[in-house]
Amino acid sequence: MTDSDASGEHVIQVVTHRSRGDRLYRSVVRSAGASTLVLMLAIGVFLTFRAAPAFRHAGWSFFTETAWTPTPTGGRFGVAALLLGTALIAAVAMVIAIPVAIGTALFISEYSPSWLRRPLTSLIDLLAAIPSLIFGIWGATVLQGKVVHVSKFLHDHFGWFPPFRVSTVAIDGVDAAPTLGDYAASTFLAGIVVALMVLPLATAVMREVFAQAPAGEKEGALALGGTRWGVIRNVVLPFGRGGIVGGSMLALGRALGETVAVALIINPRTDVHDLLQILRSAGNSIAALIANGWAEGLEGMTLNAMMAAGLVLFGVTLVVNTFASVVVARSRSGGATEI
Amino acid sequence: MSVLDLTSIEELDRPPIDIRRVDPDVVRTYLGGAVASFAATWLICFQLTSMSGWVGFTAIFALVTLILVWVLAYLQWGRVLAADHAARVLIGMTAAIAVAPLVWIVATVAARGWHALSIAFWTKDLRFAGPQDPFDAGGVAHSIVGTLEVVGIAMLISVPLGVTSAVFLNEIGGSLARLVRMLTDAMSAVPSIVAGLFVFAVFIQSDMLPQSGFAAAIALSLLMLPTITRTTEVVLRLVPGGLREASLALGGSEWRTTRNVVLPTARAGIVTAVILGIARVIGETAPLILTMLGAQIFNANPFSTDKQDALPLFVWNQVKLATGSEGVALQRAWSGAFVLMVLVLALFVAARLLGTGRTRQRSSRRHERSMRARRVRTVHPEKERP
Numbered sequence: 001m002t003d004s005d006a007s008g009e010h011v012i013q014v015v016t017h018r019s020r021g022d023r024l025y026r027s028v029v030r031s032a033g034a035s036t037l038v039l040m041l042a043i044g045v046f047l048t049f050r051a052a053p054a055f056r057h058a059g060w061s062f063f064t065e066t067a068w069t070p071t072p073t074g075g076r077f078g079v080a081a082l083l084l085g086t087a088l089i090a091a092v093a094m095v096i097a098i099p100v101a102i103g104t105a106l107f108i109s110e111y112s113p114s115w116l117r118r119p120l121t122s123l124i125d126l127l128a129a130i131p132s133l134i135f136g137i138w139g140a141t142v143l144q145g146k147v148v149h150v151s152k153f154l155h156d157h158f159g160w161f162p163p164f165r166v167s168t169v170a171i172d173g174v175d176a177a178p179t180l181g182d183y184a185a186s187t188f189l190a191g192i193v194v195a196l197m198v199l200p201l202a203t204a205v206m207r208e209v210f211a212q213a214p215a216g217e218k219e220g221a222l223a224l225g226g227t228r229w230g231v232i233r234n235v236v237l238p239f240g241r242g243g244i245v246g247g248s249m250l251a252l253g254r255a256l257g258e259t260v261a262v263a264l265i266i267n268p269r270t271d272v273h274d275l276l277q278i279l280r281s282a283g284n285s286i287a288a289l290i291a292n293g294w295a296e297g298l299e300g301m302t303l304n305a306m307m308a309a310g311l312v313l314f315g316v317t318l319v320v321n322t323f324a325s326v327v328v329a330r331s332r333s334g335g336a337t338e339i
Numbered sequence: 340m341s342v343l344d345l346t347s348i349e350e351l352d353r354p355p356i357d358i359r360r361v362d363p364d365v366v367r368t369y370l371g372g373a374v375a376s377f378a379a380t381w382l383i384c385f386q387l388t389s390m391s392g393w394v395g396f397t398a399i400f401a402l403v404t405l406i407l408v409w410v411l412a413y414l415q416w417g418r419v420l421a422a423d424h425a426a427r428v429l430i431g432m433t434a435a436i437a438v439a440p441l442v443w444i445v446a447t448v449a450a451r452g453w454h455a456l457s458i459a460f461w462t463k464d465l466r467f468a469g470p471q472d473p474f475d476a477g478g479v480a481h482s483i484v485g486t487l488e489v490v491g492i493a494m495l496i497s498v499p500l501g502v503t504s505a506v507f508l509n510e511i512g513g514s515l516a517r518l519v520r521m522l523t524d525a526m527s528a529v530p531s532i533v534a535g536l537f538v539f540a541v542f543i544q545s546d547m548l549p550q551s552g553f554a555a556a557i558a559l560s561l562l563m564l565p566t567i568t569r570t571t572e573v574v575l576r577l578v579p580g581g582l583r584e585a586s587l588a589l590g591g592s593e594w595r596t597t598r599n600v601v602l603p604t605a606r607a608g609i610v611t612a613v614i615l616g617i618a619r620v621i622g623e624t625a626p627l628i629l630t631m632l633g634a635q636i637f638n639a640n641p642f643s644t645d646k647q648d649a650l651p652l653f654v655w656n657q658v659k660l661a662t663g664s665e666g667v668a669l670q671r672a673w674s675g676a677f678v679l680m681v682l683v684l685a686l687f688v689a690a691r692l693l694g695t696g697r698t699r700q701r702s703s704r705r706h707e708r709s710m711r712a713r714r715v716r717t718v719h720p721e722k723e724r725p
């Protein structure tokens with residue numbers, strides 16, 4: 001199939017037609033790919049559909065009401081306290097997980113001897129493979145016995161810091177000293193366990209980005225007499241900023257949706273005043289509420305309200321994760337480097 | 340006085356510095372810091388305050404060690420190197436913090452769940468076993484069958500869909516593929532409880548399905564799908580483009596290229612992807628609570644309106660039954676967790692072995708090449724000598 005264009009040169013055009021089989025193959029494969037799109041849309045649409053009666057009943061107060069007392073015909077319910085509880089657990093988890101993840105990722109990429117690198121990476125990944133349920137029982141029965149002492153220590157010595165306050169039932173106008181039991185099943189404990197669960201994800205993302213730090217700049221810094229810490233602070237960390245932010249946000253997305261571990265650990269309360277004292281035996285999250293409150297034969301508004309809470313959780317994690325994916329993708333493609 | 344300072348040139352006669360040698364002063368600094376810190380922590384914890392529990396002890400010990408190492412290094416080498424040493428200690432500690440819980444959890448589950456190693460536990464269901472009955476009265480037989488069926492059905496749904504999606508993402512591409520890739524990432528982050536709510540809202544609330552193993556399998560397949568898709572896509576990307584081009588140049592259609600060249604080349608990787616997908620969902624509890632509920636009685640039919648059980652549900656329900664930190668129910672829960680953990684560990688190791696199978700092949704090829712190169716290097720001088 002030769003052709004001559006205006007300048008008289010011969011341009012060879014190859015025209016192929018896809019066979020019917022290939023057209024079929026392409027359309028089958030494309031529709032499989034599109035199924036993800038359909039599924040994500042369906043999740044949003046169906047949850048909205050089932051949650052609609054709850055939104056109609058509660059109106060905007062759904063986002064400001066702190067009580068959760070739905071009845072099959074109505075009742076008062078709202079996600080304000082649940083969202084706060086979810087955010088607090090995630091916040092505790094982030095405060096613990098981010099520094100540890102940065103440190104572990106730096107250890108693997110910068111300090112670890114090469115023979116240790118692969119086993120260590122595997123061990124961290126294995127932590128991610130352990131089911132949430134096992135974290136939950138371990139947290140509620142084993143870790144709790146250790147953490148209550150830490151909580152007590154924090155309360156005794158840093159009680160002036162508002163989140164570390166623990167108010168107990170007042171006897172004769174004086175707050176009774178909290179017992180160890182008052183520290184059990186707290187937001188703090190749930191946050192620690194969730195931190196361990198999201199740690200591998202954050203570490204993996206950060207490790208990948210740190211490993212891509214430009215070798216030339218690292219060697220340059222060393223040649224100028226920099227210490228290893230100097231190299232990390234001036235080359236690796238600035239280069240990996242996108243990975244740190246993105247990995248932390250991905251971890252945050254997981255932390256917000258963590259269900260069973262939190263449900264097994266937490267002592268469910270929805271009073272805002274109780275929630276803000278993170279060392280206290282009180283707390284809740286949207287996912288834990290649904291898991292703990294689920295029973296056979298839920299109906300009417302009770303069910304609709306749960307669907308509405310689930311939809312809010314879906315929305316929040318979707319926003320956090322989409323933002324995180326964008327940040328990570330940019331840092332991977334080198335968008336975060338400033339030279 | 341010359342500009343050039345000759346004394347500094349004489350220093351060049353010193354033996355070269357071996358950068359890999361560990362400076363004994365540094366070792367002494369770290370050890371000294373640790374020992375002094377241990378003593379100080381002991382004083383703080385047991386003499387000055389009434390702190391108990393080794394978690395708190397370890398935390399204070401780590402903090403004090405860090406400070407002491409910085410101070411000792413500062414006194415010897417100044418601010419810059421002190422920061423370097425303190426950073427090294429701190430980063431090493433964080434890595435230890437990341438690994439310690441894994442060891443702790445695995446050891447705890449093994450220590451408390453070893454009762455699972457009894458025949459009764461594997462062959463009985465919970466029909467005659469209440470929380471007061473002895474441990475041998477009941478077991479996980481019904482749950483194991485349920486888990487196998489649910490995960491099996493979830494695989495049947497998500498493996499073909501996931502692999503085909505991955506083929507789409509990698510072999511066809513385009514703007515839709517970019518969108519799908521983004522959504523797959525988003526889907527992998529959907530909280531598992533939301534997947535359960537979705538299946539409940541679509542199938543159970545509309546009476547299309549009872550709360551059953553099949554409904555649970557649909558929920559799990561939603562969670563498996565993104566894992567399988569993304570892992571398979573990464574593996575397909577590793578298939579050399581030359582193989583595809585060779586197949587197409589020989590007149591193969593796109594379909595035959597994918598079926599006969601791309602997928603067989605990536606077989607080990609796809610199996611790894613499937614195993615990772617299974618490991619992702621085998622311990623999932625939240626969607627099962629919503630869609631499956633659980634049962635005490637053996638039921639092998641995932642479609643029936645009679646309830647079915649699965650391992651995570653077994654553990655969950657036993658934990659909910661348990662009161663206090665002792666009791667048979669909790670013992671059953673730990674034993675169920677033990678079985679679950681062994682399954683997950685086995686899957687994880689299988690995935691690793693398959694994953695490293697390929698790299699080992701590659702590294703042995705590299706090794707062969709380097710051996711060949713070395714032989715060339717050693718042969719040459721011998722040839723020149725005579």
